[in-house]
Each structure stands twice: as C-alpha cells, then as structure tokens.
Amino acid sequence: MNADLEAVYRENKSAMLSVALNITGCQSLAEDAIQNAFARIVHTMRNFGDSESSITSSQGQLTCQPQRPQNMKAYLFQSVRNAAIDIQRSTHRNSESRVSFFENEPLGNDSPTESAELNEQRGKIRSIIEGLAESDRELVLLKIYSGFTFERIAQITQTSANTIATRYRRLLEKMKSVVKEKDD
Amino acid sequence: MTDPTEDLIEDIIHGLPLKSVSESCDQEVLAAIRMPSELCPSELCPSELSPSVSNEIGDQRESLVGTQPIDRSVKSASKTTDSNRGNRRSKFGSIAVAIAASLLIGFIFGMQFNGSQDSNRTELVDGLKNASAVHSNTGTKTLASTDKKMGINPSGVNQIELIENESETFIVSESLHWKNQMPIRRVETITNKKVLVTDNDSEPKRIEVPIRKVIYTLADSI
Numbered sequence: 001m002n003a004d005l006e007a008v009y010r011e012n013k014s015a016m017l018s019v020a021l022n023i024t025g026c027q028s029l030a031e032d033a034i035q036n037a038f039a040r041i042v043h044t045m046r047n048f049g050d051s052e053s054s055i056t057s058s059q060g061q062l063t064c065q066p067q068r069p070q071n072m073k074a075y076l077f078q079s080v081r082n083a084a085i086d087i088q089r090s091t092h093r094n095s096e097s098r099v100s101f102f103e104n105e106p107l108g109n110d111s112p113t114e115s116a117e118l119n120e121q122r123g124k125i126r127s128i129i130e131g132l133a134e135s136d137r138e139l140v141l142l143k144i145y146s147g148f149t150f151e152r153i154a155q156i157t158q159t160s161a162n163t164i165a166t167r168y169r170r171l172l173e174k175m176k177s178v179v180k181e182k183d184d
Numbered sequence: 185m186t187d188p189t190e191d192l193i194e195d196i197i198h199g200l201p202l203k204s205v206s207e208s209c210d211q212e213v214l215a216a217i218r219m220p221s222e223l224c225p226s227e228l229c230p231s232e233l234s235p236s237v238s239n240e241i242g243d244q245r246e247s248l249v250g251t252q253p254i255d256r257s258v259k260s261a262s263k264t265t266d267s268n269r270g271n272r273r274s275k276f277g278s279i280a281v282a283i284a285a286s287l288l289i290g291f292i293f294g295m296q297f298n299g300s301q302d303s304n305r306t307e308l309v310d311g312l313k314n315a316s317a318v319h320s321n322t323g324t325k326t327l328a329s330t331d332k333k334m335g336i337n338p339s340g341v342n343q344i345e346l347i348e349n350e351s352e353t354f355i356v357s358e359s360l361h362w363k364n365q366m367p368i369r370r371v372e373t374i375t376n377k378k379v380l381v382t383d384n385d386s387e388p389k390r391i392e393v394p395i396r397k398v399i400y401t402l403a404d405s406i
Contacts, residue, residue, distance in 0.1 A: 002217050002218060005217050006214065006217045006218070009213060009214075009217065013204075013205045013210065013213075014202040014203065014204055014205065015202065016205075017202070017203060017204070017205045018202045018203065021203065027203065027206070031205060031206060031209035034205065034209060034213060035209060035212050035213055035216070036365045038213045038216050038217065039216050039365075040365060040366055040367070042216050042217055042219065043366075043402075044402060083365065086362065086365060100203075101202055101203055102200050102201065102202060102203070103200075103201040103202065103203055103204075118196075118199075121196055122196055122199060122200055125193065125196050125197060125200070126200055129197070129200075140197060144194055144197045144198055145198065145202060172187075172190050172193055175193045175197075176189050176190070176193065179189055179192055179193055179196075
C-alpha cells in the first residue's frame, strides 16, 4: 500500500504542489499542506478496513473504520487540496501577493524560430491561465496536468460534473483565440 | 470528435513546466510514507485525537449515578469541536436548570408528604433521562447523571445496573470536524438503555432511559 502511495506521490507531486500553491499562493505553505495531507493520509491508511461499511452498530457500541479509497490519486489530490484550504484559512494570506505555480524558465528544445513562436504562444496562454479565477486555474491543473476526468474533478472540488465541463469548454474557447490569432 | 486546436492548446499548457517540490519537503513526505506503523507519531494516534474526552472518560470509567455532572462531560466533548459551543452550553444550561427545578420540586414534595419509593424512583428516572454517556474509540464508557450536581439525593435507590444487551441505538447526527489537521467524525446517538433500578424496599425494576452518546473517530472521508 505504501509503495502505491509513494508511486502516486512521485508521479504527481508537482501537480499536487501546484494545486496547493494555487490555493495558498505561497510555496512554503503549499509544501506544508502537502506534508500535513500526507501525514494524515499515512495514518488514515493504516486504519483502512476491508469492510464496506464504515460505521457498524453492535449491541449499542459504535465502531468506525475508514474505508479504502477507490481512487488513490484523486484521494491524494483531494486531501492536499483540503489541507491547503485549511492552511489558507488559518493564515488569512493576502491573495494578491500569490506566487505562480509555473516555473519561470521557458522550454526550448525547438529551433530558434519555432521556439520563439512557441514561447510566444506559451507566454500568452500562461498569462491567460494566471489571470483566471482560482477555481478555473485549479480546473486546468486537475484536467491537463493531472489527467482527471470531469467526474473525478467534480468529486475532488465538490462541484457538478456538468459545471466543470462547461467551465472547461469556456476556458478552451478563451484560449483558442490566442492560437487562432497566431495561425491567421 | 476532438478539436485539433483544443488538442494544441492542451499540449501547449502541458508544456508549461510546473514548480517542483523542494527537496526537504520531498524527503519529509517520503519519510512519512515509508515510516513503519509502530513509529506513528503520538499526535496522530487515535487515542490522542480527543485527549480531553479520553481523559474525562478515564476518570469516569464504570461510574454510575451521582458521580459526574452532565455538563462536565458535555463540555469536554464540545472542546474538540469548537462549533456551536455557546449554543450547546446555553442549551444544556437551560435544560439543567429545568431538570434542577423539576427534581427539586419532586424531592420537596416527596419529603413533605413522606412520599413512597415510587416518587424517588421517578426523580431518579428524570435524572437518568438527561444523563449523558460518552464513548470513545478506546472503548471506555461512562454514564453520568445530574443528581450530584443538583444536590438531589435519590434516597431509597442504592443501585442502578446498566443492562448492555438490551438496548437500541439511533444515530441522531453525524458531523465532521478538524483537530490538529486531522478529520474527526462526531457521531451523536441516542440509545434506549434498559437499566435495573434497585432500592431498599422493593423489587428491582427495569426502566428504559434514553442516553445520549457522542463518539469521536478518525474520519475516513476528507
């Protein structure tokens, strides 16, 4: 179980940090959120039971046993997200001074001309993403970087899947204009 | 059918590099994942999730009528929730005053008219109806009554035996709280306990009383 957890963490740690960073706006707080979430998860996972019911009643005695998550990756993202929200609430950090979750260094394995064009497009799309509302930025992270379905994103963010799909469609429409301008 | 422009946009976004987790954070998370269960930090262990409740329970174990006031156990439970504290306190305060008044009146009448054991038993049942039992995931339990707090002596009754196997529990409410970044589930139940009341002069009688219980456990969903 811990090996699975570690594998999911290694594969998604940057995306998880970005989700937390999108909420807290501060790298150290985002890392705190990840640490808190994993400390909690590791402890909770040790108590996972095999039965489906979490609360059973027997002779007036109630016992509670945590259930094994169906989707570990979604469970981790949701935990990190909740931990980040907790930290954000407790610190009351000003959202205007937030740090971007993108690295500053541009990529560049292409030819100089292609790289310049690509970087321009990337720059424009990056500015669009950074100018989005927090929930829309989170949607981009969860959909594109983490590869979640709309249903799973809806589960993580506690929103309806239709709302998520509509919002994502609008985001792509907004970004299409940037790419089309370039093509024209 | 997918739009190639949308695919291109997703490719461009995917090409934007995200910030990385710092090495120290990375090491700490991996250490937590690899940590053996026996090295679980004490602050994360279930018994420490609601220490105020556990300590109170430890003190009150196996105690029956007349050992602990109701509002103490309720207050200790509410320390872990931080929510509706004022409302709950005022609610139980008003209930306690009402109980005190009713029991006192009953007691005075019982003394004045040289009342029988039945009147004393009625007072006792009134007290028990508002008794509070607090359970935890450690398995300790207690049953507390208001009579000592209120200064009411259930004279004539010298033993109350809790009959565990004859009970029916209803979940009244479930809620999620946070303590030390841990999700704590609070389950409040009403259990119709049957108790065996024995007094000095009459046969033991079984009385059914509703008892409120609050259970704190580590929540599975976050």
